[in-house]
Amino acid sequence: MIPLEQFVKGKNLGDPSEFSYVGQRCSTLYSLIGGLFRENGTSKDSQTITTMESRSTVVRNVSLSFDLGVNKKSSESIIKQSKLFSEIYTQQLIKNKQLNNNYFDGYIKTDLEICNSLYPQFEELNKKVPK
Numbered sequence: 514m515i516p517l518e519q520f521v522k523g524k525n526l527g528d529p530s531e532f533s534y535v536g537q538r539c540s541t542l543y544s545l546i547g548g549l550f551r552e553n554g555t556s557k558d559s560q561t562i563t564t565m566e567s568r569s570t571v572v573r574n575v576s577l578s579f580d581l582g583v584n585k586k587s588s589e590s591i592i593k594q595s596k597l598f599s600e601i602y603t604q605q606l607i608k609n610k611q612l613n614n615n616y617f618d619g620y621i622k623t624d625l626e627i628c629n630s631l632y633p634q635f636e637e638l639n640k641k642v643p644k
Contacts, residue, residue: 514597514598514601516620516623516624517535517538517539517620517623517624517627517628518620518623518624518627520534520535521535521627526631529579530579532575532579533575533576533579533580535627535628535631536572536573536575536576536579536635537573537576537580537591537594537595537598538598538602538624538628539568539572539624539627539628539631539632539635540568540569540570540572540573540576540595541569541595541598541599541602542598542602542621542624542625542628543565543566543568543569543572543628544565544566544569544599545599545602545603545606546561546565546616546625547561547562547564547565547566547569549606549616550562550565568628568632568635571632571635571636571639572628572632572635572639574639574642575635575638575639575642577591578638578642578643602621605619605620605621606621609621
């Protein structure tokens with residue numbers, strides 16, 4: 514899996530399949546980070562946990578809407594791809610912690626920055642997703 518920074522270069526994020534791919538990765542990353550803070554954080558991290566979980570849900574809603582509607586993907590393929598992203602990100606987070614004593618190093622940091630920069634677009638699109 515290439516870093517999002519490389520992936521988005523030259524991509525048309527107006528294309529639902531490209532935007533959805535980025536969304537699946539962002540949703541997974543937000544969920545994993547929320548889980549890390551839940552397991553390892555302190556009471557002062559409760560806002561971060563809430564933010565990460567909320568962002569994961571919003572981004573997942575938009576990605577699923579695109580994938581099931583516009584992109585015509587099956588639920589099974591979406592789940593399979595999400596599991597793969599989770600495994601890869603989890604391995605990288607563990608590796609970062611072991612090597613640098615910092616989960617948020619390397620492409621995890623830049624992927625999170627890209628996800629955060631795109632989040633307002635996901636938030637707007639989520640308002641249009643049928644509930």
